[in-house]
Amino acid sequence: MVLASMSGPRVELARAKVNLALHVTGRRPDGYHLIDSLVAFPQIGDRVALEPAPGLDVKLEGPFARDLAGPTDDNLVLKALRRFCEKAGIALPDVQLTLTKRLPVASGIGGGSSDAATTLRLMEDFTGIYLPEDDMHALALSLGADVPVCLFPEPQRMCGIGDELSTAPALPACGIVLVNPKVGVSTPEVFAALDKRDNAALPLLPERFETLAQLAAYLEGCRNDLQAPAAGLCPQIGSVLTALEADGRIELARMSGSGATCFGLCERSNAMDIERSLRADHPDWWIASGPLT
Structure with missing residues (x-):
């Protein structure tokens, strides 16, 4: 398999996910809560960069990097990269994935979920393998209930446990x-x-x-x-x-x-x-x- 060419690092802003409104509408028998939420993605977020390297490596930096608990192997961006490769049927690539953590951890604005979703988008661009929409949605959901909505950082309405998504009205310039x-x-x-x-x-x-x-x-x-x-x-x-x-x-x-x-x-x-x-x-x-x- 020939990977997509890449002359330098690919960099994306992993935007914060802001619930402008969040209604809890029920609870499933398995304990998951049902919601109805209007979500926006401001131009504020973490930075995720992907570039060729001698081997697979994840680098954590930024003001909130120290708050990411556990070993690097447990980080959600690395899990996203590994699961993308599994789904795409390819070997792990020789890349360095750099997460600059600017958003507070576990703070209600979906930082980790957005980081994972951004990693999935970067992997599609890097490999040239674009998964079918349903497959990508299922892959994102396997990483967390908030990851699917972060795949498309634009105004959306989230329902169900966060997995039922629809396009929201355009928001004003504010x-x-x-x-x-x-x-x-x-x-x-x-x-x-x-x-x-x-x-x-x-x-x-x-x-x-x-x-x-x-x-x-x-x-x-x-x-x-x-x-x-x-x-x-x-x-x-x-x-x-x-x-x-x-x-x-x-x-x-x-x-x-x-x-x-x-x-x-x-x-x-x-x-x-x-x-x-x-x-x-x-x-x-x-x-x-x-x-x-």
Whole structure:
């Protein structure tokens, strides 16, 4: 087999996955929760690079690399590479996979899932082997419930356990500020603390969101059903939301996923200034900003 040519490293931004709304709509007999969620992928994320090397190697770097627990062989990007090769029926390639971890680990914004999905896309480009869509979806799902949605980092609606995906309305050109208090939250504990698991699905989605005001108005009628239980377990989430809501330039603030990262939506021109203000007041928090799409 001849691999696709590659003169230098292939590099992709593994974008954060932000749940703009997340409704818990039920629970399966096997314990998995059912959700209905509107997901966006801002221009904020980790960096994944793939380049030829004398042998297979994974390099972890960046401010949050030290938080990736366990040996390198257990890292999700390496699992994604190995399973792609198994599915494609090829030998492991001689490459160096470099993950620059810029997103906090286990923070409700799908960093690990996005890293894995990005690795799968890079492997397709590197090998020239493009798996059928259903096969790639199944491969991604085998790595985690959030990996399939990260294969196509564009606005999507997630249902089921996260495996039922559909294209979401186009989002307006606006900005987003992500804030994490650098405090861990246990996803199983958050789900266990839920009072109600059979909530209503998302309201009817429009064909597109023309403006930030229209998007914020729609989201006001939605929720993150995990926000209250997560804030009960981690009071710092409430502090982050209070800080975001105190800035009049932010149209809507909410927690993403199971926490503890929260987001604020704003005009794109205000995002960097809001980030700077928050950094000045809260130097111990992780804060990032960028375009929503």
